[in-house]
Amino acid sequence: MFILELGIQVYAIAPENPPGLEGRNFCLAILLVWEIMKNPKEINKYWRVGEPLVWVSGAALSLTLLSALTLLIVIMVNGLGVFWPAELQQLELKDGSRVIGIQTRTEKTADGSAFRNQYKIANRDLYGLDFRWIDEAQVQSVSTPAELMVLERIEYGDFFGRLQALRPRDRDEISAPTAEQLQVALQQVREEWQSLTELDAKLQDLSYRSEQLRLQLQKLDYQQVDPADSHRQALVAQKQTLEDEFGHLIKLQGERIKKVRQSTAIFVDASGREKEIVLADVVQVYLPNQMSKSAKILFYGDKILELLTGEPRESNTEGGLFPAIFGTVMLIFVMSLFSFPMGVIAAVYLREYAKEGLLVRIVRIAVNNLAGIPSIVYGIFGLGFFVYGIGHSIDVLFFPERLPTPTFGTGGLLWASLTLALLTVPVVIVSTEEALGAIPREMREGSYALGATKFQTLYRILLPMASPGIMTGLILAMARAAGEVAPLMITGVVKLAPTLPIDGHFPFFHLDRKFMHLGFHIYDIGFQSPNVEAAKPMVFVTALLLVLIVLVMSSVAIHLRNKMKKRYTFGTF
Amino acid sequence: MTTVTVKIDNPVIEVENLRFYYGDSRAIHGVDLRFPEKQVTALIGPSGCGKSTLLRCFNRMNDLVDGSRVEGKVLLGNENIYDKNTDIIELRRKVGMVFQKSNPFPKSIYENVIYGLRIAGENDKNLLDERVETSLKGAALWDEVKDRLHDSALGLSGGQMQRLCIARAIAVNPKVILMDEPCSALDPKSTARVEELIGELRENFTIIIVTHNMQQAARVSDYTAFLFEGNLIEFGLTERLFVKPRNKQTEDYITGRFG
Numbered sequence: 001m002f003i004l005e006l007g008i009q010v011y012a013i014a015p016e017n018p019p020g021l022e023g024r025n026f027c028l029a030i031l032l033v034w035e036i037m038k039n040p041k042e043i044n045k046y047w048r049v050g051e052p053l054v055w056v057s058g059a060a061l062s063l064t065l066l067s068a069l070t071l072l073i074v075i076m077v078n079g080l081g082v083f084w085p086a087e088l089q090q091l092e093l094k095d096g097s098r099v100i101g102i103q104t105r106t107e108k109t110a111d112g113s114a115f116r117n118q119y120k121i122a123n124r125d126l127y128g129l130d131f132r133w134i135d136e137a138q139v140q141s142v143s144t145p146a147e148l149m150v151l152e153r154i155e156y157g158d159f160f161g162r163l164q165a166l167r168p169r170d171r172d173e174i175s176a177p178t179a180e181q182l183q184v185a186l187q188q189v190r191e192e193w194q195s196l197t198e199l200d201a202k203l204q205d206l207s208y209r210s211e212q213l214r215l216q217l218q219k220l221d222y223q224q225v226d227p228a229d230s231h232r233q234a235l236v237a238q239k240q241t242l243e244d245e246f247g248h249l250i251k252l253q254g255e256r257i258k259k260v261r262q263s264t265a266i267f268v269d270a271s272g273r274e275k276e277i278v279l280a281d282v283v284q285v286y287l288p289n290q291m292s293k294s295a296k297i298l299f300y301g302d303k304i305l306e307l308l309t310g311e312p313r314e315s316n317t318e319g320g321l322f323p324a325i326f327g328t329v330m331l332i333f334v335m336s337l338f339s340f341p342m343g344v345i346a347a348v349y350l351r352e353y354a355k356e357g358l359l360v361r362i363v364r365i366a367v368n369n370l371a372g373i374p375s376i377v378y379g380i381f382g383l384g385f386f387v388y389g390i391g392h393s394i395d396v397l398f399f400p401e402r403l404p405t406p407t408f409g410t411g412g413l414l415w416a417s418l419t420l421a422l423l424t425v426p427v428v429i430v431s432t433e434e435a436l437g438a439i440p441r442e443m444r445e446g447s448y449a450l451g452a453t454k455f456q457t458l459y460r461i462l463l464p465m466a467s468p469g470i471m472t473g474l475i476l477a478m479a480r481a482a483g484e485v486a487p488l489m490i491t492g493v494v495k496l497a498p499t500l501p502i503d504g505h506f507p508f509f510h511l512d513r514k515f516m517h518l519g520f521h522i523y524d525i526g527f528q529s530p531n532v533e534a535a536k537p538m539v540f541v542t543a544l545l546l547v548l549i550v551l552v553m554s555s556v557a558i559h560l561r562n563k564m565k566k567r568y569t570f571g572t573f
Numbered sequence: 574m575t576t577v578t579v580k581i582d583n584p585v586i587e588v589e590n591l592r593f594y595y596g597d598s599r600a601i602h603g604v605d606l607r608f609p610e611k612q613v614t615a616l617i618g619p620s621g622c623g624k625s626t627l628l629r630c631f632n633r634m635n636d637l638v639d640g641s642r643v644e645g646k647v648l649l650g651n652e653n654i655y656d657k658n659t660d661i662i663e664l665r666r667k668v669g670m671v672f673q674k675s676n677p678f679p680k681s682i683y684e685n686v687i688y689g690l691r692i693a694g695e696n697d698k699n700l701l702d703e704r705v706e707t708s709l710k711g712a713a714l715w716d717e718v719k720d721r722l723h724d725s726a727l728g729l730s731g732g733q734m735q736r737l738c739i740a741r742a743i744a745v746n747p748k749v750i751l752m753d754e755p756c757s758a759l760d761p762k763s764t765a766r767v768e769e770l771i772g773e774l775r776e777n778f779t780i781i782i783v784t785h786n787m788q789q790a791a792r793v794s795d796y797t798a799f800l801f802e803g804n805l806i807e808f809g810l811t812e813r814l815f816v817k818p819r820n821k822q823t824e825d826y827i828t829g830r831f832g
Binding site: 356445456460461464 | 632639688689691693738742745
């Protein structure tokens with residue numbers, strides 16, 4: 001023990017090395033070596049007890065935990081702050097110009113003597129850029145005027161500035177209106193817009209129905225039905241009425257949109273430049289400098305809600321992520337539906353039915369190797385086999401009227417799920433095999449001795465007992481599937497899917513549709529966006545969300561597994 | 574070379590020139606043996622003499638072992654169980670088994686007892702309830718578990734678990750119960766209870782028990798067969814075999830000179 005203490009002392013002093021103490025450290029080190037040489041048994045005992053191993057394994061564990069924790073913290077710190085309504089600053093620069101912005105970053109200038117700050121200045125349509133670096137030395141004064149507003153717009157990102165005038169439709173211009181007046185006007189526009197979305201839904205339905213009719217007609221053409229056929233004539237007439245109605249509604253929609261868009265407001269930016277903004281393009285207005293803490297919290301909650309339930313806008317860098325969340329969960333779900341039974345049945349065959357031999361060994365090696373193949377290779381396989389092979393055959397057989405437009409012969413949820421199922425099935429097979437192998441022989445014998453068949457033993461005794469292990473496999477498979485992006489990019493994920501894989505049209509569950517995915521979303525907005533700086537907050541938010549989804553799904557599965565474990569494993573004898 | 578000192582009429586199980594192979598090596602070299610009805614027969618012998626293997630031949634449990642092979646005949650009521658047409662499921666219902674290590678299934682006590690009936694397709698609640706009660710009473714476990722029939726069987730003590738396994742075996746009403754060292758993992762008190770139980774079961778079932786413990790064989794069995802290196806050395810009434818063994822090897826073994 002003395003040696004250990006000595007060692008710690010040396011170590012504690014060594015990194016600092018204050019001048020004058022090197023000599024002392026040297027002496028201590030010599031002492032340590034001397035002590036070990038004098039009494040080698042002591043150090044032997046130290047090794048024998050195994051203490052270093054405990055330390056090493058402990059260090060390895062804490063390192064793993066630490067890296068996982070760091071990852072979570074970095075994502076959370078960057079992701080959670082995004083929606084907090086930050087203070088809007090107005091800067092007077094020494095050259096006389098004025099800037100309104102939110103401070104986002106700070107760093108030292110090249111010579112290290114001063115700082116420069118990055119500001120989000122928004123107003124992309126006026127300045128072309130959302131962000132600007134300003135040296136602190138250039139700044140004359142900083143203030144936070146209460147009347148500064150943030151406008152979230154459908155296009156061009158946010159607008160920072162002041163309200164100058166309100167131009168409601170059919171009414172006189174209001175100069176110098178209050179923020180409340182603006183909110184009232186916005187509310188009115190929003191209500192009008194609401195009725196437009198109803199119209200939009202109607203239009204979508206009409207277009208869907210007319211497309212179905214077109215396909216039916218084409219099918220009849222394909223079957224070479226006489227144009228004078230009464231059924232065909234009826235379809236044509238039906239289609240005509242639909243199209244007439246569609247045209248009428250489109251015209252109506254156009255007129256209404258025009259009307260709604262007549263309400264505008266005039267805003268000015270920091271330098272006093274006027275900008276007329278159509279109220280219908282404004283998503284939300286708030287005055288961060290006036291907001292109280294509770295108002296900010298409320299605002300934050302609203303933004304989170306929008307994130308979880310809203311549709312994306314501005315090429316995915318703003319708005320909600322609902323389609324991506326839905327697509328991700330759906331993908332994992334459908335993937336599990338394939339990979340779970342497939343893996344379990346394969347493992348049962350390998351472990352319980354197959355005769356141990358060369359072939360089984362080869363199969364097992366192949367299965368294990370499958371887990372090591374790069375995922376993009378799976379993607380290529382999925383594209384070649386599922387999409388072009390099976391998908392195209394399905395199209396030829398069942399949807400010839402739609403060709404050359406592919407239905408299943410293009411990437412979609414089904415093919416992406418199947419590709420991921422192939423990718424994850426080795427994990428399920430290996431863990432199921434291990435779980436089955438770990439069941440004591442007495443259990444099988446006990447069951448057989450009572451006259452059970454192999455199958456009865458399997459599903460009454462073995463599978464329930466193996467279920468915790470099988471669940472572990474499924475958890476690992478799900479986690480892996482949730483993290484995969486590469487194979488999805490070529491088997492069905494898109495940047496923006498117009499429709500969800502589930503909707504009200506028969507058969508309700510459209511596995512052929514393309515879908516959005518959080519992992520791909522990160523890649524897309526983080527690396528493919530024209531305005532990377534503006535998209536960055538969303539990247540962190542999306543990453544955080546993806547991690548959370550995996551966490552939630554795994555927790556549910558782990559909870560289930562623990563329940564099973566309690567039920568099917570032995571207590572102490 | 575086999576010394577048989579007793580003649581059995583109307584045997585339940587009759588073994589004729591049984592040879593058993595693990596791959597190429599022969600583990601049992603031609604055994605002829607007849608097991609009397611509603612009696613306890615003990616198989617004794619040193620480790621590796623083939624007594625467990627022999628026992629497992631009677632309900633074809635050895636079929637599960639890869640590369641095993643059986644020659645000769647085992648007749649159960651005039652039918653050779655190694656006949657091609659034998660229904661193994663039916664056979665195992667007639668010949669129940671209790672193992673060395675108690676192996677209750679991870680189910681409730683109730684479900685454990687009726688497992689054999691359930692897999693046979695029996696679902697009549699009244700019959701199952703009745704069978705659970707009679708079986709558990711038969712295994713002297715009823716009083717201890719009647720209030721927690723639907724609790725997990727894994728919560729029972731070691732001795733209770735072994736009695737549950739016995740209850741499970743008798744629930745399907747077999748002719749013969751094979752016991753493979755049923756007490757080797759139990760404490761003395763539980764052992765005593767199981768031994769007592771074997772004495773009671775004798776009234777309704779034929780029991781063949783493998784044991785390492787010669788005192789146990791002497792206590793519970795009516796007949797004893799001594800096996801050595803895959804051969805049946807001596808078979809006779811227990812009292813006689815232990816008191817006056819005819820064969821030199823038997824004598825050496827029961828007097829503790831080897832084994």
